[in-house]
Amino acid sequence: MNVRILIAGATTLLLAACASTQTGAPAPTSLVAEEPPHTKPEIGLFGFDVGGMDRSVAPGDDFVRYAVGKWLDTTEIPPDRSSLGSVAVIKEKASVRVRGIVEEAAEAHAPEGSDTRKIGDYFLTFMDEARIEHLGGSPLKPELDAIAAIKTRKDLSAALGASIRSDVDVLNLGNFYTSHIMGLSVAEDLDDSTQYRPYLLQGGLGMPDREYYLGSSPRYIELRAKYEAHIANMLRLAGFTGPEDRARRVMALEMMIAKVHVSVADTNDVSKGNTVWLRSELAAKAPGLDWAAFLTAAGINGQPRFGAWQPTALVGISKLTATEPLEAWKDYLAFHTIEDAAPLLSQSFVDEQFAFNSKAVSGTPQQSERWKRAVNYTSDALGEAIGKIYVEKYFSPAAKARVEEMANNVLKAFAARLDRLDWLGPETKAQAKRKLANFRVMVGYPDKWRDYSALQVVRGDAYGNWQRAGLFEYRRNVAKLGRPVDRGEWFMTPQTVNALFAPCQNSVTLPAAILAPTFFDPNADTAVNYGALGAGLGHEVSHGFDDNGALFDANGNLKNWWTKADMDHFKAEANKLADQYSAYEPLPGLHINGQQTSAENIADVAGLATAWDAYQLSLQGQPSPVIDGFTAEQRFFLGFAQNYRTKFREAALRRQIVTDILAPAPYRALTVRNLDAWYSTFDVKPGQRLYLAPPERVKIW
């Protein structure tokens, strides 16, 4: 299974969280017109949408209707989507641009060895269906032969070690799933963020999680039967005899692996991931695996210490490698080798892989077009090479400078707010100030681009290209071990429509592609940009200082720096805000869950308040202009509300209310009720529906 960064449901995803209703949805097909190649798109579709407002209602009665009422009336949700908001439009636009870059590279006849040539060759090779069809399953032969030649437990340990990749990321992206027996995440040492630590994670399941193996609902029981049939089908396609018997063995083995896995909730809990095992202790701590053979094959046998993210699972997996029959393990390795490679092989493999992993597991009705898959795989292999071209074409130095200036003002404004806080104790406040001083906002693209010269891309070898790209990324991560932590490293590509808060780096990453309307518009006026992007930035910064941020100190180490009194006050104010949100009833009988959405709602209040101050700072005492008949203060709040304009189908709205940690976007826009400035700006009076008396307005930061 190939895990994509683009739509990861990570705990650390930030603005992306604002986009969570789109997560996992099929890519829309009709939201933006395709750009003709070689032309720059027009910017400024948004800025400030006066036409989308409904000025017949009073802002104090229904601010969302006032800000986006006509947009709601006139916008149609495309038939292939369950909701429509800004992020869907931005994503579609970015994906059209990336396609253009990849296709241009394919036509460029760039010099051998150049990044452009590699992008083009990777894409063209993936698109060469005739050759891929001709090759069938033959590219797998060397690997399957090597698995067949396994004779001893030592051989098995080496084969398992050779299979692991850096396809998990514990601290930054929050990717915890790998189908390989274990995953390696090279990330900051939780006790010393200046050093890297190699974290080993549980893996080895072909289905997404242990629940799929152990759950008793009819849905899981049905999926397990389908999975076993799928394993047999894959083995049959690759020419194995007795595929049903082999599938039974593989399934039995995965059931045992599932039993030793820890739950998603525990896996996501960073405070449970801080176990260190010395290299010298591994055989005693987790007996079974031939650790020397495993780590040597993985290229990390020289490491003195390892992080054991889920220690009990690693113990259980290690034991199984010694107790379960070698033949079962060989079938298991063969199946996973085929399964991982299937998207790069001939159509029968592609179809079988899709039928189970996408259709049966996720309910995706239709395979996306081949060019889309080709673009995605090329982006996975050569992300920053594509990103470099992306920013040259679509993200100007002026836009970067403007966002950096906004970020500076947001950080300054947050510092001033910390100074004014009366509830944080003096020592905690001093710690918070130190943490803020270390905070960084990385805008658009990395200062240093990744060097792809060691990655070989061969025309006509789709499977080999994919394999080499996975190994290239693995070796890049292993090479970090023993070197000082690179605080400028990017964990997302510039063309990713997402944003990231990295708790150990103490940084927020804003890729170029998210810096588009309605988050940010280089042509929009400052007030609108502060209301939209500024509030989003303030939201992210505040996460470094909330009850989750309290876990990581000023240096990014896992060390709680709050006192109990600080935490008690924070929780009391948080409860007040939770009550405010729980009173909202988006669907008859269905209220927002104020506790479930609490952390994000707090960040929204903090973000909006901070952005307001930052906007005042940006004026440097100059008066702000009136545009389109609106004062700057009005445009600030309208920019904020319009950034959250979203239209839902009822089922999607219901699902978000029940499952999401974010309140539905229109209710996030109602954050304005907690800002005194909103009342004076729109002359909101007692008796109006959204009015809150001053003591009811929540102020945490």
Ligand SMILES: [Zn+2]
């Ligand atoms: Zn958030």
